[in-house]
Amino acid sequence: RKEVEQDPGPFNVPEGATVAFNCTYSNSASQSFFWYRQDCRKEPKLLMSVYSSGNEDGRFTAQLNRASQYISLLIRDSKLSDSATYLCVVTRGGGFKTIFGAGTRLFVKA
């Protein structure tokens, strides 16, 4: 079993839809949590950090559930430009052990 697991998708949604991704992690010692976005054949870039209290950045909302060991990403009012792969990232061991999920692919269609 992988330490960080994501549904690979793809998720195909129309513009304006709300879509949610979940990510589970197996190591309870995990410390920090992030969502990164990766466009096709490009490098990953930070989308947002994930805090226990939950956090929102415009149309994006991230949640962390430590008891159930999962994090989520909600995208509201999807745009064509949201089409990308979303990577769940977990760190532990002082942050040196940064574990990436394999990613969830999202396609937003007109």
Add this chain to the structure above:
Amino acid sequence: DAGITQSPRHKVTETGTPVTLRCHQTENHRYMYWYRQDPGHGLRLIHYSYGVKDTDKGEVSDGYSVSRSKTEDFLLTLESATSSQTSVYFCAGGGPNTEAFFGQGTRLTVV
């Protein structure tokens, strides 16, 4: 842009040859990382550095070595390239527990 550049961007090499990939940063990141990305596996850590001449292994370090003689440069060497090392390699700086900034990646093909 976080100022991480990788070279070369593309390389084709023959099995058994040594290969060195270069990562150069202009942001004075103390921590630097080398990852490989393969379909279905996501990004996997090869080696990382927490300072000049301070490096350690990641989860897939066999067949790879690194060096960091100055803050700006982090080199990844494939000692004797194999076909299983065909991959996309990303260098990153920043962290731990904070944002990591990635280079644009190097596509390596071992034939």
